Amino acid sequence: MDKTEDQTILKVEDIGKSFGGLLAVDKVSFHVQKGELLGVIGPNGSGKTTLVNLVTGFVRPDSGRVIFQGLDITGKMPYRIAELGMARTFQMVKPFYHLPAFKNIIIPLYSPRVKKLRGGKYGERDAVAIDLLEEVGFERDSFVPYKVASSLPHGYLKRLELARCLALRSDLLILDELFSGMSMSEVASTLPIIERLNGEGLSIIMVEHRLKELFRVASRVIALNFGRKIAEGSPHEVMESEAVKAAYLGSEAEG
Amino acid sequence: MTVRYRKERLDRGIKARCEDMFALSSYREILYLLLPRVLPVIALLCFPLLKGVVGLYWEKVLVITCAIALLSLSWDLMASVGLVSLGQALFFGAGAYLTGFLNKSLGWPYFLTIPFGTVGGALFCTFLLLPVLRLRGVYFAIVTLTLPLLFTRFIEASKILGGNAGISSLSPLPHLWFELYVPVLALLICLFSFRRLINEDYGLVLQGIRDNDLAVMSGAINIYKFKAQAVFIAGMAGAFAGAFMTHYYQFVGMPAFALDYSILPLTCAVLGGVGTFAGPTVGAFILVPLSEALRAFGTLRVVFYSAILIICVVGLPEGIFHYIQRKYHQFERMVEVG
Numbered sequence: 170m171d172k173t174e175d176q177t178i179l180k181v182e183d184i185g186k187s188f189g190g191l192l193a194v195d196k197v198s199f200h201v202q203k204g205e206l207l208g209v210i211g212p213n214g215s216g217k218t219t220l221v222n223l224v225t226g227f228v229r230p231d232s233g234r235v236i237f238q239g240l241d242i243t244g245k246m247p248y249r250i251a252e253l254g255m256a257r258t259f260q261m262v263k264p265f266y267h268l269p270a271f272k273n274i275i276i277p278l279y280s281p282r283v284k285k286l287r288g289g290k291y292g293e294r295d296a297v298a299i300d301l302l303e304e305v306g307f308e309r310d311s312f313v314p315y316k317v318a319s320s321l322p323h324g325y326l327k328r329l330e331l332a333r334c335l336a337l338r339s340d341l342l343i344l345d346e347l348f349s350g351m352s353m354s355e356v357a358s359t360l361p362i363i364e365r366l367n368g369e370g371l372s373i374i375m376v377e378h379r380l381k382e383l384f385r386v387a388s389r390v391i392a393l394n395f396g397r398k399i400a401e402g403s404p405h406e407v408m409e410s411e412a413v414k415a416a417y418l419g420s421e422a423e424g
Numbered sequence: 425m426t427v428r429y430r431k432e433r434l435d436r437g438i439k440a441r442c443e444d445m446f447a448l449s450s451y452r453e454i455l456y457l458l459l460p461r462v463l464p465v466i467a468l469l470c471f472p473l474l475k476g477v478v479g480l481y482w483e484k485v486l487v488i489t490c491a492i493a494l495l496s497l498s499w500d501l502m503a504s505v506g507l508v509s510l511g512q513a514l515f516f517g518a519g520a521y522l523t524g525f526l527n528k529s530l531g532w533p534y535f536l537t538i539p540f541g542t543v544g545g546a547l548f549c550t551f552l553l554l555p556v557l558r559l560r561g562v563y564f565a566i567v568t569l570t571l572p573l574l575f576t577r578f579i580e581a582s583k584i585l586g587g588n589a590g591i592s593s594l595s596p597l598p599h600l601w602f603e604l605y606v607p608v609l610a611l612l613i614c615l616f617s618f619r620r621l622i623n624e625d626y627g628l629v630l631q632g633i634r635d636n637d638l639a640v641m642s643g644a645i646n647i648y649k650f651k652a653q654a655v656f657i658a659g660m661a662g663a664f665a666g667a668f669m670t671h672y673y674q675f676v677g678m679p680a681f682a683l684d685y686s687i688l689p690l691t692c693a694v695l696g697g698v699g700t701f702a703g704p705t706v707g708a709f710i711l712v713p714l715s716e717a718l719r720a721f722g723t724l725r726v727v728f729y730s731a732i733l734i735i736c737v738v739g740l741p742e743g744i745f746h747y748i749q750r751k752y753h754q755f756e757r758m759v760e761v762g
Contacts, residue, residue: 227638251644263639265632276632277643279625294625337644 178203178341178372179255184223184233193219195396196233201341201374206367208387208404209376212416216396217376218260221345224374225257226250238340252282256339258330260346260376264318270307271314273329274298277336286338298336305332306358324355331359335366342366343374348382356382380408392416427760434755460752465612472604482713483604487672489712490607491665496689496696496704497614498661503698504622505654506560506634511568513685514552515662516669517575519545523667524591524676534595538667545663550656557651560637572681579678590677597671607668611705614661618701621657630654688712695736697743706745 179201186194194216201207211217222228224235226247235243242250251257265273277283278294302314305328313321318329327347334342344363348356356379364386367373377383383390384404392400392407394416400407407413436456448454475483495512502509523541526532532540556567579585586592597603621627632640633647640647670676688711689704696707714732718725740747 225642227641246646247638247641248644248646251642256644257642259639259642263636263642265635265639267635268628268631272628273632275625276629276640276645279629280644282644291625333639333643 176202178238179224179374180236181224182234182236184220184230184235186219186223186228186231192396194223194230197393197396197398198233199391199398199401201372203372204367204370205389206363206373206375206387208383208390209374209393210378210380210383210390210407210413211393215393215416217393218345219396220393221257221343221374221376225255225343251337251339252280254282254337254340255343256334256337256341257343258327258334258345258347260349262323262326262330264321264326264329266319267317269315269317270321270325270329271295271298271302273318274301274332274336277333280337282337301332301335302329304335305329305362306355307332324351327351328355328359331362339371341372341374343376345376346378347375348377348379360386384408429758430761432757432759434757436753436755468608468612472601472608475600475604482716485713485716487603487607488669489708490611491669492688492692492712493611493705493708494607494614494661494665495685496692496708497611497618497701498658498665499689500693500698500701500704501618501622501654501658501661503693504627504634505630505651506637507557507651507655508561508565509568509686510565510690511570511572511686512662512689513572513681513683514568514575515545515549515659516666516685517572517681518548518659519663519666520670520676520680521545521579521585521591521666522548522663523670524594525585527594527671528591534597534671538664538671541667541670542660542664545666546656546659549659549663550652553655554652557648557655569686572683572686576678576681579681586677588678590675592675592677594671594674594676596674603672607665610664610668614664615701615705618661622701691733695733695744697745697747700743700745700749703743703745707743710744 177200181200182198183196184194184198185192185196197216197220199207209217209220219228223230226242226245226249229244233243234241237250237253237255240253242253242255264270265276275294275298278297279291284291299309299314303309307313307325307328313325318326321329327350331344331347334344347359347363351359360382363373363375367386375383375387387404389402390400390404390407391398392410392413394412399412399416400410402410448457471478471486472483495516498515499509499512519541522544523537526537526540527534552571553568556564559567580588597606622630629640629645629650632643633650637647640650666680670680689708692707692711693704694707695711696705697703711733715725715729718728721728736744
């Protein structure tokens with residue numbers, strides 16, 4: 170029992186949230202093991218992004234608990250949760266539009282968390298930022314990291330989100346539809362980065378619509394529909410589940 | 425067949441690769457970058473020396489201009505964090521009343537009251553605004569607009585701090601040179617340190633909060649701490665203006681919280697160019713002397729003043745400073761097309 174507790178990095182218990190009369194997330198429970206890549210799927214409006222917002226503190230839950238690395242983080246401020254080691258990307262990209270791309274990365278590098286990890290020193294942030302951007306595919310030789318964020322194509326902005334998370338050197342990474350709006354080639358070049366990060370032992374939650382790519386990297390998947398968890402298991406098990414088929418294709422009874 | 429022309433814009437030889445990085449190779453290029461920064465500083469420092477030429481009246485206008493410029497710098501710093509304020513008078517009034525109180529009731533001399541008025545006034549305003557720092561845009565603006573008005577009526581009704589009559593016969597400043605050079609130096613220090621601050625990594629975080637506070641929060645940064653610090657720094661600039669003017673007028677009263685001190689700095693910033701700190705300063709150095717120069721027109725003064733303001737804002741919506749900066753860094757020529 171103790172051993173499994175140690176291996177669990179994130180535990181979500183019966184979390185719920187309603188907006189007005191709409192039940193966005195209804196008593197969802199799940200956990201993430203250390204080093205695991207958990208996929209979250211579900212049709213549009215099934216509560217995936219709300220779930221991410223609840224876990225990362227951007228939305229306060231009505232009920233339930235979130236336990237991260239043994240700490241109850243329910244209702245804490247988003248920056249506190251990020252400081253404890255949980256980084257997230259936004260589905261709707263949120264770059265600092267008028268700053269050059271590498272200066273976007275300097276902002277998380279300025280955080281107390283990074284200072285602590287670096288032994289009290291912030292160090293040469295410009296260089297670190299540009300290295301991080303190169304890691305997610307910003308071509309240094311053509312000065313892409315120096316370009317103003319507002320001039321970058323959407324695919325780059327998505328990867329900028331990823332780089333901003335990597336800057337925090339977090340223990341858990343939550344990717345909220347990272348691949349949406351990316352071209353096939355961008356997805357093909359970003360997927361290995363995620364595989365590598367996961368291979369290095371980083372725990373990842375991936376909310377994704379591109380099931381083929383997700384199932385290549387995910388070890389376990391949960392499926393949501395109308396705010397409820399309808400299936401959990403290996404990618405294969407989840408896709409075979411009747412509830413998931415019904416959610417995506419519509420059940421026979423509903424026509 | 426008609427010959428058509430198109431305006432072509434070319435950047436000059438030296439170009440900043442990334443805002444603040446330049447590659448310089450000659451004295452000419454160094455001068456090119458240095459002159460627009462050094463010349464205004466020299467002009468500003470020399471102006472008090474020309475007392476005999478321009479007359480004492482315009483020297484006094486310089487002092488008021490510096491005070492308004494400090495307030496507009498303070499406005500611009502808050503705007504850089506996304507806090508649009510309609511109440512710089514709050515800072516001005518807090519600094520002014522604290523200075524007046526320390527001087528009159530406790531008998532402190534000016535060299536203690538001004539620093540204490542500056543820091544104390546800024547601290548007071550920061551604590552006052554702490555609960556509303558999570559507000560943004562127009563909601564924050566309304567709160568800041570209301571607070572100075574609230575204080576005016578509170579002082580009037582409760583008759584504390586001199587009530588309606590204010591606190592008068594405060595100790596004067598020691599010397600005319602002190603009166604003229606302290607605001608000029610304060611303005612220059614404030615201007616260049618703000619410009620420096622915003623380009624540091626610390627300033628990047630401030631700009632990030634303006635662009636997208638959620639993204640800064642997801643970067644494990646406590647945005648409220650940064651907002652409070654920015655309000656404090658901006659508050660110091662505003663409270664200093666209030667503290668200094670209190671001793672300059674040897675009087676502090678309810679006009680310290682007047683709407684003028686809220687609206688004029690904002691107007692200067694918009695006219696001069698938001699977000700550059702140099703812009704609001706330029707704006708102040710146009711609007712305040714202009715307002716004085718138009719006094720000859722009597723009642724029509726406000727009409728001319730408003731008309732000039734509207735023409736400037738419509739004609740140069742980006743702000744005077746942005747416009748001059750762009751023209752300085754670019755060639756323009758007509759080229760044939762088609």
